[in-house]
Structure formats: structure tokens, C-alpha cells
Amino acid sequence: MKIAVCIKRTPDSESRFKIAASGAAIDETGLKFDVDDFAGYAVEAALQINEKSGGGETVVVALGPDNVQESLRKAMSMGADRAVHLKADAVPADGVAVAKALAEELKTGGYDLVLFGKHAFDTSAGVVGTAVAEFLNIPCVTAASELSVANGQGTARRELEGAAEMVSFPLPAVVTIDEGVARPRYPSLKGIMAAKKKPLESRAASLGVSRVTVQKMELPPERPAGRIIGEGVAAIPELVKALQNEAKVL
Amino acid sequence: MANVLVFAEARGGELRKIAFEAVTAARALADASGGGEVHALVAGAPGIAAKASQLGTYGADVVLVAESPDFEKFARESIAATIAERAKSGGYRAVILGFSAQGRDLGPRVAAKLDAPIATDVTSIEVSGESLVVKHPGYANKVTATLVITGAPVVVSVRPSAITAKESAKAARVETITPVAASGPVITVTEVKEGAKGRPDLGEASIIISGGRGLKAAENFKLVEDLADAFGNAAVGATRAVTDDGWRPHSDQIGQTGRQVSPQLYVAVGISGAIQHLAGMRTSKTIVAINKD
Numbered sequence A: 001m002k003i004a005v006c007i008k009r010t011p012d013s014e015s016r017f018k019i020a021a022s023g024a025a026i027d028e029t030g031l032k033f034d035v036d037d038f039a040g041y042a043v044e045a046a047l048q049i050n051e052k053s054g055g056g057e058t059v060v061v062a063l064g065p066d067n068v069q070e071s072l073r074k075a076m077s078m079g080a081d082r083a084v085h086l087k088a089d090a091v092p093a094d095g096v097a098v099a100k101a102l103a104e105e106l107k108t109g110g111y112d113l114v115l116f117g118k119h120a121f122d123t124s125a126g127v128v129g130t131a132v133a134e135f136l137n138i139p140c141v142t143a144a145s146e147l148s149v150a151n152g153q154g155t156a157r158r159e160l161e162g163a164a165e166m167v168s169f170p171l172p173a174v175v176t177i178d179e180g181v182a183r184p185r186y187p188s189l190k191g192i193m194a195a196k197k198k199p200l201e202s203r204a205a206s207l208g209v210s211r212v213t214v215q216k217m218e219l220p221p222e223r224p225a226g227r228i229i230g231e232g233v234a235a236i237p238e239l240v241k242a243l244q245n246e247a248k249v250l
Numbered sequence B: 001m002a003n004v005l006v007f008a009e010a011r012g013g014e015l016r017k018i019a020f021e022a023v024t025a026a027r028a029l030a031d032a033s034g035g036g037e038v039h040a041l042v043a044g045a046p047g048i049a050a051k052a053s054q055l056g057t058y059g060a061d062v063v064l065v066a067e068s069p070d071f072e073k074f075a076r077e078s079i080a081a082t083i084a085e086r087a088k089s090g091g092y093r094a095v096i097l098g099f100s101a102q103g104r105d106l107g108p109r110v111a112a113k114l115d116a117p118i119a120t121d122v123t124s125i126e127v128s129g130e131s132l133v134v135k136h137p138g139y140a141n142k143v144t145a146t147l148v149i150t151g152a153p154v155v156v157s158v159r160p161s162a163i164t165a166k167e168s169a170k171a172a173r174v175e176t177i178t179p180v181a182a183s184g185p186v187i188t189v190t191e192v193k194e195g196a197k198g199r200p201d202l203g204e205a206s207i208i209i210s211g212g213r214g215l216k217a218a219e220n221f222k223l224v225e226d227l228a229d230a231f232g233n234a235a236v237g238a239t240r241a242v243t244d245d246g247w248r249p250h251s252d253q254i255g256q257t258g259r260q261v262s263p264q265l266y267v268a269v270g271i272s273g274a275i276q277h278l279a280g281m282r283t284s285k286t287i288v289a290i291n292k293d
Helices: A037-053 A070-079 A095-106 A128-136 A188-195 A232-244 B017-032 B048-058 B070-072 B076-090 B101-114 B218-230 B240-244 B275-281
Strands: A002-005 A008-009 A033-037 A057-064 A084-085 A111-115 A140-152 A153-160 A163-170 A173-177 A200-204 A212-218 B004-007 B037-045 B062-067 B094-097 B120-121 B124-128 B131-138 B143-150 B155-159 B175-176 B187-193 B207-211 B235-238 B265-269 B286-290
Touching: A002 A008, A002 A128, A008 A070, A033 A070, A037 A057, A037 A070, A037 A111, A037 A140, A037 A173, A037 B286, A057 A070, A057 A095, A070 A084, A070 A188, A070 A200, A095 A128, A095 B101, A111 A128, A128 A140, A128 A173, A128 B101, A140 A163, A140 B101, A153 A173, A153 B101, A163 B143, A173 B265, A232 B286, B004 B017, B017 B037, B017 B048, B017 B094, B017 B124, B017 B155, B037 B048, B037 B070, B037 B076, B048 B062, B048 B175, B062 B076, B070 B076, B076 B101, B094 B101, B101 B120, B101 B155, B120 B131, B120 B143, B131 B155, B143 B155, B155 B286, B207 B218, B218 B265, B235 B240
Parallel strands: A002 A057, A002 A111, A057 A084, A084 A200, A111 A173, A140 A173, B004 B037, B004 B094, B037 B062, B062 B175, B094 B155, B120 B155, B207 B235, B207 B265, B265 B286
Antiparallel strands: A008 A033, A140 A153, A153 A163, A163 B187, A212 B143, B124 B131, B131 B143
């Protein structure tokens, strides 16, 4: 099957973040960047689908400045066959504009399946994949926690609040991948060497004006320090009193 | 003056808490925009119209009801098309949804259909001239972004429990509208697996009791269940370590890659407080930790 996986480069989610001097971005000094966690699951899912069927092609696509090529090489070291880099000075905060640029690239690719992470760690917005499906006018399954495809049909599981739904859908389709579908593999040394020679095309992204701008970024206020109420059963009366009188939650 | 369209979510024949929160947000936005009307759109299985007038209590001037048997199983393509069609026809300043499982699926569909900018999972909305200024926690709640979003309309989804539903009685006029069919191929829901009955959803609960690996064994999770029962109407959550070990279903996971919750009271039982877990519950109002250390 011909599968496209759209990936994003984001900072390590376990980092401690600081705000840049501009006040409208994070300070990237010292941060480690890699393929976004959910996008990594999507790459792995695509590789497994094509390995199982014993053929096909996995193409990774990323929009952004030149540094996204590192992420594309990483995905190719995992096993993706080739990469497309849509050049832009930055990834705009307008997810619909990003989706339009990606859809423009994907529409002529003849893909059976287009995968995304369910959202990217940095913006945590979850817009682009679904909007791409709209622009391509193909079905979209969001936040799939299980996925299988065969014979032009897909099935997936989605977690809802307090329930789960099983869905089936015709291909071509867009699926955004939640955790649970596949643990991304580590690239092998052979994979890393091979990735250096795999094709990576780079061309300008057709981005319009961003209608969403970041005015400010700030760290959430620190929580006031906690206090130790006591130990064991003896602590319960005071805890209940504190919840009733101070926190007023009981 | 500009009107605001709001999607008021229903499931299982009832309006959900997020519907009242979204209508509250829409009311505040309409008032801040010079006193426009709030039009709440409800999509549900036949019979949902009987519930529609409740939305007046939270400030809806008009409730638009689209009924279809397909909406029972969340026919998302048709619901999105119905919202978008209405948004196009009405000259709305904004389309508001909740950032629930339904709303996070519908929002980007509606925005793309309207070619409108969207901000998702926001915790506040303010008006600034022709733009809206919203706060959105990103980086797994570790950084809060203030976004300026400009367009007519714009699409905004509000984080569950971030905006408290507030009464603002309007005598809502209920109108029936015709569902709009999907424009392309659709997905089919083959089965809905209901979770444990009788407990509120993690996103909606005001009290959450959560267990971690400190409980030592799956069977000890009964203690967490018992505590939740003792509170009457508490939800039960878990850490990733616990769901990875299969003590609890994946859907119970709270944290960076699981659910993000903001209850009034969060009781952490045997949870060390890894940064990934904190990312999912740090916005809780009061946190009680029961732990060895």
C-alpha cells in the first residue's frame, strides 16, 4: 500500500521549558528535538502495515524549516522509503493553513492511507490531520488506538469518554494515531546508514497567511507548596476537615 | 454586535455537561461582542428536541435542533456538515464547541469546511476588536500560549471543566433544522463498547480518585474503587504504569499521553507523581496525595 505519514519535529516532552526573550516562544537552547511521539507511532503503524502486506511504499512528509529534515531522516532510518520536505520558515499556528499546504502535496500522490499523530506535543491542537482529510474529501478517523487495513477497507478503535467505538472505513482515508497502535522501533545502524541514501525531496510549502498568531507564552503558575497532614488512619479526621473548611470540596 | 453559534453536545439522548459549558462560553462571547444572540445547535437521535430548551438556562437565545437516527452513533461527517452549513448562512462571529471526544473530532472538520482559523482546547476567550484572544495550554500543559485568532467566523473549542456553566436565563426559541448529508465517503460505527457503568467520565467528574503502582497489585485497585464509592460520585483514574500493566483499561490513563483532567478534588493513591502524570492533572483545584513518602 502507498502510505504517507505526516510528521512534526517537537522538543523532548520531558524537558523543563523556559520562555524565550521574545515572550512569544519557548527558549530552544539546550532542548532535544525529535520526531513527535504520536507521529512516531504513526510511522511505526505505517511500516507494520506495509511489512505485513509485504510491499508498498511509506513516504514521510514534514512541513517546516530545514531542521525538519533531521526528523525525516530519522523516520527513514526506521524504515520509511522516501521523504518530502515542504519548506517554510516556521510552522504557522494556523492549523488549517498548514493542512491546506499538506493537502496540496498529498492530493496528487495516489496514497491509500495518510497517517498523522493524533496531535503534536508542542501545540497539542489536533487540527491538521482532520483538516487535511476535509481538503482531500476522504474519510477521517481521529485518535485511533487500534488500526488494521486490508482489501481497500480499514477498521479502527477510538476511545471516547467512558466508552470506545469500533469503526470501519473505505480507503483512501486519513487516520490520526493515538498511543496504543504501535511502539516505535529504534533505528538500527543499518537503517541509519541506509537512510542517508534514501531520496529526500525539498520544495516550498504553499502557505497562505496565518490567521492565528502567538501573542505570548508563559509557564503556568507554580502550585503553592503542599503540606503533610499526617500518617495513616490518624490523619483522616484532619484531612476531612481541611477538605471541608479550606478547600471546600466536600 | 455579532451572533455566536455553539455546538451543544448530546450523547445517549441527553445533553452533556460540556454542552452547558460551551453555551456559557458562547453567551459571554456574544455579550462581549456587543450583545449578539447565541444560537445553540443540537444534533441527536429523534427525541433530543425535548431536551433543547434546557440550553436557554445557560444563555441560548435560539436552539437549532437537527434530529437523525444516524446521530445516535455520532455521524460526524453529517454533523460537521450541518454545523458548517449553518455557520455559513448565519453571519456568525464564532463557532464554539467543547474539546470533548466529539468536539475535538468535529472542530477541525468544521474549520476546514469554512476555511476558518481554529483554536482548540482553550481555557479562556476574550474579545479584542475584530479578533479573539484565547489561552491554550500546550506542551502537555507545561506552557500556556495566548493566541490571537482573526477571521469571520473563527472556530474555538473550550476545554472541559475550564469554564463553569453559568445560568443566564433566556427563553430559548427552539427551531428544527434539516441535517446536512456528508459530502464524501464516511466512516461507519460498527460497535460502541460502553465502559464501566455508574461512574462519571474523567473529563466531567468533580472528584477523581486515581491509583498508581504504589498499590502493588491489580486486586488492590479495589481500595481506589471503594474510596470512589465513598465519595458518592467520583471517577476512577490511573497512571500509565498501571494501564501498561493491564490493571486498568488504557482509557483510564491520566497524564501526558492520556486524559487531561481538572477536577475540584484529585486524590492520588500510591502515585509518585512523575512529570508525565502531573501533565494530566496539574490543573486540578485541590490535590490530595496518599503515599509512603
